[in-house]
Amino acid sequence: MALVLLALGVTLIAFVLTHLVPGDPAEANLGQRAGSDPVAVRVFRERYGLDKPIPVQYVVYLSNLLHGDMGESEQSRRPVRADLGEYIPATAELAVTSIILSGILGVGLGVLAALRRNQLTDQVLRVVSLGGMSMPSFWLALVALYVFFYQLSWVPGSGRLDPGVPIPPRATGMITLDALLSGRMDVFGNALQHLILPACVLAAFNMGLFTRFTRSAVLEVLENDYVRTARAKGLPERAVIFGHVLRAASPPIITVIGLAFGNVMTGTVLVENIFAWPGIGQYSFRSATTLDLPAIVGVMLFVALVYILANLVVDVLYGVIDPRVRLT
Amino acid sequence: MSVLSLRLRATTVAAAAWLQPLAVVGILFAGAWLIVALLAPWLSPYDPLDQGARLFQPPSVEHLFGTDDLGRDVFSRVLWGARVSIPLAVLLVSLAFLIGGTLGAVAGYLGGWVDELVMRAADLVFAVPTILLAMAVVAALGPSLVHAVIAVVLVAWPGHARVVRSLVRTTMQSDYVSVARLLGASVARALAVEVLPNVAGPVVVLAALDMGNAILLLSGLSFLGLGARPPAAEWGSMVSTGAQHFESWWMGVFPGLAIVSVVLAFNFLGDSLRDALDPQSVTGRVRGA
């Protein structure tokens, strides 16, 4: 399958990057202290097959990957895999919330813009969506924090919970879910307060994107005869728009939502940093500034994989929505 | 039904003319920034590196955007920032178009395994979120503006490659080229005559939208400390400094506003152009920074 090739390709990029560093890879990956220890260096060399020819090294790299070994982070001195495991749930919580927000709002506004084509509503929405796509997320985050936290105190400043609020027992790692699952509504409320602003900031770009895309997709569908048939059957307009028009427009919209996952990951790098959200965005930021190559590459690999998976899900959904695509 | 559609198309064209204000706004703003980028040395009241003034002054008549943590005039630094971001973005988009466009054209023209190879490579780059790939490249090569540019070009070329490739392929299947083939005339020449006029449109749209993308990405990288280094006046790194001095909001807000206005201008331009060319098309930006 094309997606498997894609995954392989990403690992190739990662491999190339780890070997781009000038100088000895062992020393580079082990950092200062361990790099001067001959025993550690030798162990490292053997583990990663550094004395063998490059293609073999790639195979070794690949097999290590499949075992979940992505090297060790220079920063934390832990396997990258462990680092990732700790930070992923926080980002997942943020990412999923933001996608849901931008998805519902974006698609809804896109339908509205299409139905009010070329009228004032459409124009305003056009400016708003282009605006959302023009703002650097790091800047938006700062402005939002300044206004809603610093000046208005509507939301708390940073982190996932106020200090002193107990972390609910870890079921999924997502604090809001875990709080709900353990029935601690007060913790849930607090966690939600912390979640709302970064999720909104993260949703801005995608909301603009979805609005534009949905508008185009819906406009194209509206020209089709089956929309006229639906009206000729005397169906209420709401049923025509949501049951017939949106249904037909959903394949391209879903595709964009799948692609938008990539945008969200990009956004988390910048947004988590500003909101002190302990997710892989912040992890990769730290790794980037300290030039912790194994960590960055590890994040890149993981995120690429998620993206590939998301598109796989989109493909499956395609088949569910559009019966013409299904294999009979 | 042909009569109906004829009538409706007439009204749509009339409406399209009403959409033009956005394009005008876009051109005005983009043009203004281009002028600023050119004339910054003469337009800015202070030297951007001059640390003479009092620290952390809020906006005032003498310092329109206030001063920063080292006593530098923020307004001047924002103006000078244009000299970094805009030329770099232009360079970026040009490089991406050259590399991506050539690869795309070759892939479209030759087809076969060359096409497969180029398209798979493009898919690959698409699979990795832009900033992560850029970060990884810069981390591997070392932080500097040059490396940041390389990283962004690496991330941006697939977009151009895809557009050019699909254009080349559609034109190659067009009747014009088929006839040229039949007559034994040079296909390359037929391509040049047919392709060039058609290519211009979508490519310009993509270039305009990519400019905005490039600026966002570059400033993002600088914000993370992976692009321009202080004390250079670059918008992204200025916002980063501003983040550390939250109460002096003017330090971060104005550079960011500069980014927003430039990107918005190019987005307006690109969007209006795309609508004028083909109202239904959804080519162009899907990935953001």
Place this chain on the structure above:
Amino acid sequence: MKPLLEVADLRISLPGPHGMVPIVDGVDFEVHGGQIFGLAGESGCGKTITALSLLGLLPAQARTSGRAEFGGRNLLTLKSAELRHVRGRQVAMVFQDPTSSLHPMLSIEHQLTEHPRVHLHMDQKQARRRALDLLEQVRIPDPETALHAYPHQFSGGMRQRIQIAMALACEPSLLIADEPTTALDVTVQAGILRLINGLRQTAGLAVILITHDLGVLSALADTVTVMYAGRVVEAGSTAHVLQRSRHPYTRGLLDSLPHPEKPDQPLVPIRGTPPSPAERPPGCVFHTRCMYAVENCRREVPPLIELSPGRVAACPVDPFATELVA
């Protein structure tokens, strides 16, 4: 007997590059219950637009005037809420291209049951049973399986039958069929026409059959109205209009078609082409292409002359009586 539908002075204009263009220019006709009413004319004469106006399916920018009396109300002035109750319930429509008129992603069951559930307040089970009945009525083989299927799995002829089934779902009293067989193979056309004919006999349905194919009309229609460039040029019983045509246009149409019993008779096409709505000639709209035109035809719009009850023609010239005028 009071007609089921009475259309009087129907005028429809659509926006053009230089203002509103009259597409339909004063059309009258009547449709009686249990009858097939044929609306004939070439493409572009306004017959489809006439039909769409009855159900309010024209774009928002269209301007309509006149009367279309149905069930004691003027369809053209109904508000959208009331119009919704007429559509699909009392007046149903079948469109020309069944492939594009059926939703590609919704199952046949869904498309057959959604409007009965709205109009007749059925639940899904009742609606489903009705759908099965309908599929049998239109002769779709294996209706049970067909319900789960999707439009792309059927042939063109079957899709048209499904469309007809869909139109009949709420037992309308009037069915509008816009070129129902034009998009289908010749071999399939006969079946659809037989189906429509059967419906008129068993269900007492009134049908507006819109087509450019005079052969179809001669087989099925009880009355025929011929339209040209937005106006009615001739109307009456099918036998009269098609066998003893009075208007030069109708004559011209018939002469340009092959006669099934006289294969050697030369085909005489009407010279010229139909005018676009914006460029209609003054006076009699057909005069530029008419063999019998006289000077007056250019100056005055000929009124519809009543030749006998229910039989009208918009031409003072009697082709049977006059010699050819140069």
